[in-house]
Amino acid sequence: MNTFTRLIGTAAVALALGSGAAKAADLSFMSFTYAEEANKAIVQGVLDNFQKAEKLTVEPLGFAWGDMQKNIFLRARSKTLPDIAQLSERWLPTFASLDNLVDLNTVYGKDKLEAAFAPDALAMGNINGKQLALPLLSGSIGMVANREVLTKAGINDAPKTVDDFKKALVAVRDKVPNSVPYSMATKNNGSILIDFMVWNWVHGGRIIDDAGKVVVDSRQSRDALGFMVGLLKDRLAAPEIDRPDSRRLLAQGASAFYLDAPQTRTFLRDFSGKGQAFDANVLPMPTPVLKAGDKPVSVQWGHLLVQFAAGGKAKADDPADKFLTYIISDKVQTDLPLKMSALPVTKSARAAVADDAYLKNWSAATGDARRNEVGIWSNAADLTNIIGEEVQGALLGQKSADDAIKSMQARLTTSMEKAKKSE
Amino acid sequence: MAVIENNVGAYPVSPHANRGGLKAGQNRIGLLLLLPAAVAFAAVILYPFLSALGLSLFEYTVEMMEPRFIGFENFYKIASDPDVWAAFWTTAIYVALTTTGTLAAGLGWALIMNQPFAGRAVLRSMSLLPWVLPSTVSAFIWGWIFNSRYGVLNAFLMELGLIDYPQAWLSTPEGAMLAVVLTKIWLSIPLFMSFFLAGLQNLDKEQIDAARVDGAGNWAVLRDHILPHLRPVLMIVVVLGVIGNLQQFDTIYALTGGGPVRATTVLSVEVYRRAFEQWDIGFASAVGVLWVAALLPPAFLYLRMLVKGN
Numbered sequence: 250m251n252t253f254t255r256l257i258g259t260a261a262v263a264l265a266l267g268s269g270a271a272k273a274a275d276l277s278f279m280s281f282t283y284a285e286e287a288n289k290a291i292v293q294g295v296l297d298n299f300q301k302a303e304k305l306t307v308e309p310l311g312f313a314w315g316d317m318q319k320n321i322f323l324r325a326r327s328k329t330l331p332d333i334a335q336l337s338e339r340w341l342p343t344f345a346s347l348d349n350l351v352d353l354n355t356v357y358g359k360d361k362l363e364a365a366f367a368p369d370a371l372a373m374g375n376i377n378g379k380q381l382a383l384p385l386l387s388g389s390i391g392m393v394a395n396r397e398v399l400t401k402a403g404i405n406d407a408p409k410t411v412d413d414f415k416k417a418l419v420a421v422r423d424k425v426p427n428s429v430p431y432s433m434a435t436k437n438n439g440s441i442l443i444d445f446m447v448w449n450w451v452h453g454g455r456i457i458d459d460a461g462k463v464v465v466d467s468r469q470s471r472d473a474l475g476f477m478v479g480l481l482k483d484r485l486a487a488p489e490i491d492r493p494d495s496r497r498l499l500a501q502g503a504s505a506f507y508l509d510a511p512q513t514r515t516f517l518r519d520f521s522g523k524g525q526a527f528d529a530n531v532l533p534m535p536t537p538v539l540k541a542g543d544k545p546v547s548v549q550w551g552h553l554l555v556q557f558a559a560g561g562k563a564k565a566d567d568p569a570d571k572f573l574t575y576i577i578s579d580k581v582q583t584d585l586p587l588k589m590s591a592l593p594v595t596k597s598a599r600a601a602v603a604d605d606a607y608l609k610n611w612s613a614a615t616g617d618a619r620r621n622e623v624g625i626w627s628n629a630a631d632l633t634n635i636i637g638e639e640v641q642g643a644l645l646g647q648k649s650a651d652d653a654i655k656s657m658q659a660r661l662t663t664s665m666e667k668a669k670k671s672e
Numbered sequence: 673m674a675v676i677e678n679n680v681g682a683y684p685v686s687p688h689a690n691r692g693g694l695k696a697g698q699n700r701i702g703l704l705l706l707l708p709a710a711v712a713f714a715a716v717i718l719y720p721f722l723s724a725l726g727l728s729l730f731e732y733t734v735e736m737m738e739p740r741f742i743g744f745e746n747f748y749k750i751a752s753d754p755d756v757w758a759a760f761w762t763t764a765i766y767v768a769l770t771t772t773g774t775l776a777a778g779l780g781w782a783l784i785m786n787q788p789f790a791g792r793a794v795l796r797s798m799s800l801l802p803w804v805l806p807s808t809v810s811a812f813i814w815g816w817i818f819n820s821r822y823g824v825l826n827a828f829l830m831e832l833g834l835i836d837y838p839q840a841w842l843s844t845p846e847g848a849m850l851a852v853v854l855t856k857i858w859l860s861i862p863l864f865m866s867f868f869l870a871g872l873q874n875l876d877k878e879q880i881d882a883a884r885v886d887g888a889g890n891w892a893v894l895r896d897h898i899l900p901h902l903r904p905v906l907m908i909v910v911v912l913g914v915i916g917n918l919q920q921f922d923t924i925y926a927l928t929g930g931g932p933v934r935a936t937t938v939l940s941v942e943v944y945r946r947a948f949e950q951w952d953i954g955f956a957s958a959v960g961v962l963w964v965a966a967l968l969p970p971a972f973l974y975l976r977m978l979v980k981g982n
Binding site: 326647 | 929951953
């Protein structure tokens with residue numbers, strides 16, 4: 250019995266020491282950027298500088314982008330949420346109902362936040378009047394090309410219309426061996442959604458209207474999906490391509506075009522192995538339009554920071570809020586977004602980096618970005634799966650574009666019955 | 673006799689001695705030894721299972737902070753959900769193909785490894801390699817073999833002039849199913865081979881020699897002597913194979929993610945997708961309960977064989 254008591258005692262001491270170690274940091278920060286090889290050092294630099302400035306330590310928790318949502322979901326269920334978490338802007342409506350999500354208006358004051366942040370950036374974290382997230386980076390998802398590949402294919406100017414675009418793709422296919430002319434996302438529902446949404450907009454279609462009515466069963470949407478299916482049939486796009494594959498293909502000179510956010514430049518520097526020398530090949534361009542004179546489309550994009558605290562209550566001098574304050578300071582905002590090739594989110598930082606040529610070109614090329622029409626709904630994850638499955642079914646020839654659109658309409662309509670919109 | 677009894681009674685008895693005697697002491701030690709496994713089972717399997725059983729009667733989505741009791745509504749929804757039925761059908765195909773394939777390949781390889789030849793010991797050791805590798809690593813290796821752009825399979829077939837362009841094997845329902853089945857067969861051959869090899873080494877060699885003297889060929893020896901001898905092993909291997917393949921998740925998810933579309937979405941992947949892609953824990957738990965129900969018949973068969981001493 251004595252041995253048993255000793256064992257229990259040892260276990261209790263070990264547990265106490267373990268929990269002590271787990272609580273050694275002043276706050277925890279869950280981040281997908283921290284899990285990206287190309288960006289980890291940038292985030293670590295921010296954490297180190299914060300520690301020097303505030304004498305507070307941060308425990309970084311890196312999870313791949315694709316695993317972030319389920320980790321937050323599981324941690325919410327097991328009540329082990331981090332203090333701060335990084336989200337893609339389209340995930341926020343899904344988590345908006347978590348009761349320990351802090352309304353940051355109550356911490357910093359609505360007026361102060363509105364004074365500090367660019368309105369388009371701040372709006373990404375606002376849901377029904379509550380500021381449930383602060384923006385970290387912003388920008389848009391638009392088309393990017395590899396200038397070197399275009400030259401090899403004899404293309405001097407970026408294609409402006411869909412017809413020009415197809416001609417350019419054919420030229421790349423015929424003149425650049427073993428290439429995927431357009432690295433369209435054909436794998437991973439989250440990635441497929443963006444490509445379909447963009448081409449659907451290009452063809453004048455919508456998936457869900459502002460009132461929440463599913464309107465994808467239209468001639469425009471059929472044309473858009475038919476266009477995507479045609480690209481695959483003509484070997485102008487390829488199966489088994491996800492966004493990370495697209496980045497690698499473009500970086501290795503094996504692809505001419507794909508859709509991504511401005512931070513593509515950082516990934517391309519890393520994946521090409523050439524660093525900043527590769528920048529000359531990165532060409533942001535307006536997404537081709539259906540007919541000359543149409544307005545090019547792009548999707549609003551950004552990274553957000555959310556705070557979790559018991560009962561959703563926090564104060565500005567809490568370690569987590571000091572960290573948020575630090576992240577949005579000019580010192581960080583004029584550095585971190587640029588290193589990640591994205592736009593800062595505060596007015597002062599945007600003014601300070603207004604002369605950055607790459608970001609200027611990106612903004613000029615992508616124009617006014619539209620809000621992700623699926624990501625604003627509370628059932629965005631389900632909608633994304635439905636759209637991804639139906640589009641993939643058509644792309645891989647398992648069903649016709651018409652049938653895929655009809656089925657998409659029916660399934661999305663059922664899913665939208667319980668959906669809530671974030672405005 | 674009375675003297676002896678008196679002497680025994682005079683021996684001092686330890687104050688720690690228990691009334692139950694040696695048998696009871698052994699039982700207590702047995703229970704104590706069982707305790708760690710029982711605690712681990714209760715914590716890792718029983719509690720999550722009972723939780724899932726309970727949650728299958730609740731609505732519990734990402735938008736809800738607390739689950740809401742809805743009785744058997746999740747099960748009614750499953751009855752009319754074609755995706756879940758498709759997952760059952762896909763599971764049946766996957767289990768049938770992997771179990772049959774592994775059985776044939778494992779037996780064939782065991783027969784070869786049972787023959788005397790130079791380097792047999794090395795080859796036997798190397799045969800265990802797929803078993804040693806983590807299954808996700810194996811899935812990625814096979815993923816590269818089937819990769820449409822850089823895959824060895826495409827390179828090989830193009831070298832032979834059998835195809836003009838690289839084929840996207842994992843993008844067709846048949847190709848993706850074939851890939852996940854082949855991967856699982858490759859992973860399971862060592863285990864099945866070990867079972868069969870152990871069985872073959874108990875086979876009376878004189879019986880085989882006598883059959884050959886009587887004019888039996890290879891097929892006759894296999895059919896009339898080896899397979900009847902291996903029957904108990906075969907039964908166990910089939911049941912274990914079915915259970916293992918019904919539970920399979922990691923290789924399928926790592927290789928195809930259940931796609932393309934839903935072509936390789938077996939029940940385990942369906943549960944995962946419902947829970948972590950659609951955030952519907954109640955519905956996922958209900959599918960999980962049905963998945964466990966599908967596992968019960970082979971598990972019952974297996975336990976029955978163990979109890980009967982097969």
